[in-house]
Amino acid sequence: MSSKIHYESGLGNYISTEVVKNTLPLGQNSPQKVAHGLYAEQINGSAFTAPRARNLRSWMYRILPSAVHSEFKPYKHSSWQSFPINDQQSPLQLRWDPFPFPKIDVNLIDSVTTYCGNGNLKMNVGCAVHMYSCNESMKDYFSNADGQMLFVPQEGALLLATEMGQLEVSPNEIAVIPRGIKFKAELLGKNARGYICENYGSPFQLPELGPIGANGLANARDFKIPTAWFEDTKKTVRWITKFGGNFWSSELKQSPLNVVGWHGNYYPYKYNLNDFNTIGSISFDHPDPSIFTVLTSPSVDTGTANIDFVIFPPRWLVGENTFRPPYYHRNYMSEFMGLIHGEYDAKKEGFLPGGASLHNRMSGHGPDAITFENASAENLKPQKIENTMAFMFESQYPFDVTPSPLNSGLLQKNYLSCWKDLKPQYK
Numbered sequence: 001m002s003s004k005i006h007y008e009s010g011l012g013n014y015i016s017t018e019v020v021k022n023t024l025p026l027g028q029n030s031p032q033k034v035a036h037g038l039y040a041e042q043i044n045g046s047a048f049t050a051p052r053a054r055n056l057r058s059w060m061y062r063i064l065p066s067a068v069h070s071e072f073k074p075y076k077h078s079s080w081q082s083f084p085i086n087d088q089q090s091p092l093q094l095r096w097d098p099f100p101f102p103k104i105d106v107n108l109i110d111s112v113t114t115y116c117g118n119g120n121l122k123m124n125v126g127c128a129v130h131m132y133s134c135n136e137s138m139k140d141y142f143s144n145a146d147g148q149m150l151f152v153p154q155e156g157a158l159l160l161a162t163e164m165g166q167l168e169v170s171p172n173e174i175a176v177i178p179r180g181i182k183f184k185a186e187l188l189g190k191n192a193r194g195y196i197c198e199n200y201g202s203p204f205q206l207p208e209l210g211p212i213g214a215n216g217l218a219n220a221r222d223f224k225i226p227t228a229w230f231e232d233t234k235k236t237v238r239w240i241t242k243f244g245g246n247f248w249s250s251e252l253k254q255s256p257l258n259v260v261g262w263h264g265n266y267y268p269y270k271y272n273l274n275d276f277n278t279i280g281s282i283s284f285d286h287p288d289p290s291i292f293t294v295l296t297s298p299s300v301d302t303g304t305a306n307i308d309f310v311i312f313p314p315r316w317l318v319g320e321n322t323f324r325p326p327y328y329h330r331n332y333m334s335e336f337m338g339l340i341h342g343e344y345d346a347k348k349e350g351f352l353p354g355g356a357s358l359h360n361r362m363s364g365h366g367p368d369a370i371t372f373e374n375a376s377a378e379n380l381k382p383q384k385i386e387n388t389m390a391f392m393f394e395s396q397y398p399f400d401v402t403p404s405p406l407n408s409g410l411l412q413k414n415y416l417s418c419w420k421d422l423k424p425q426y427k
């Protein structure tokens with residue numbers, strides 16, 4: 001999709017951007033009088049004292065500071081759940097049909113429906129996994145104090161207008177809005193559907209590359225960061241914020257997207273999954289899918305993520321004497337999967353774009369019977385997997401499933417039967 005929006009690039013870069021010339025103060029952050037009659041406001045995405053490499057903050061120069069708003073009133077959201085919840089975890093493998101498009105007019109935030117989650121948002125641990133499906137642009141503004149939001153659009157492009165600028169994000173791209181940043185989502189088509197990971201833990205970052213070297217997987221330069229943009233609307237608007245698992249609304253006398261210039265390293269960003277430099281085996285065996293990690297939210301347990309965002313992009317399969325689809329698996333980590341388009345190479349049928357599956361900790365999963373049969377017999381020539389993009393939210397904490405997706409009618413009652421034709425072949 002062509003776009004007139006200008007972006008900066010390079011995840012982790014320090015960005016300075018202004019709409020009006022000479023907005024950003026030189027040599028200091030908080031002068032006695034800010035240029036153009038603006039207010040200076042810092043937003044900290046980490047503790048002041050976080051190590052320099054993980055310290056996130058930006059300075060905004062805005063028409064009004066964020067403290068200016070009316071009293072909060074509770075806002076009812078019936079389908080967005082926060083964790084922990086009291087429901088029992090199950091080891092059963094689960095799979096869902098595609099999340100439907102809405103039958104009523106609904107915007108993105110109101111359409112958010114929680115599938116599963118883990119951890120504890122008040123302890124900054126874990127995440128929630130949601131789906132959205134909407135047909136209206138947001139009129140209200142929204143921010144989330146409980147976590148950062150990773151959007152994985154599956155259908156329909158979005159324009160995410162944020163305090164720090166605009167991001168246009170289409171299916172096969174992802175966008176991340178940091179904790180606390182206000183935004184509204186406009187639809188660029190008739191409908192929009194996709195997945196959201198609400199990350200309560202450490203902000204997503206690029207994974208370490210180890211012996212892969214200095215380049216590869218998602219390269220920092222391919223991430224796009226919005227440049228300053230603002231709206232100076234004087235009409236009263238509503239701002240909805242999620243805080244402590246509850247929703248609150250408040251009135252503002254003008255749009256909160258009133259930042260004329262900003263500088264810092266705390267910002268939203270987007271990334272095109274086609275830019276992923278996919279690395280895999282050129283000898284034998286299917287590599288562990290950690291090789292496909294785009295972003296990771298680390299935990300204090302080294303190498304054991306709070307949440308990883310992993311993709312299964314187009315790639316060449318050349319392994320010799322190798323069962324090429326994903327191997328059969330039980331995992332310490334718990335795996336929520338979605339499909340953006342195409343077919344996932346472990347499942348011949350049943351796993352569809354807009355659908356989902358969940359394989360919780362130590363639950364057996366892997367190719368369905370027909371995929372096993374075909375892959376065990378195929379002539380192993382180099383083969384390209386094309387026209388597909390599946391992804392996984394993988395967490396060290398088992399997922400609790402909320403009642404709604406268990407009772408929605410989308411849950412596939414016969415998912416286990418995809419493995420029932422696997423028979424003992426031992427001789």
Ligand SMILES: [Fe+2]
Binds near residue numbers: 331335365
């Ligand atoms: Fe797995």
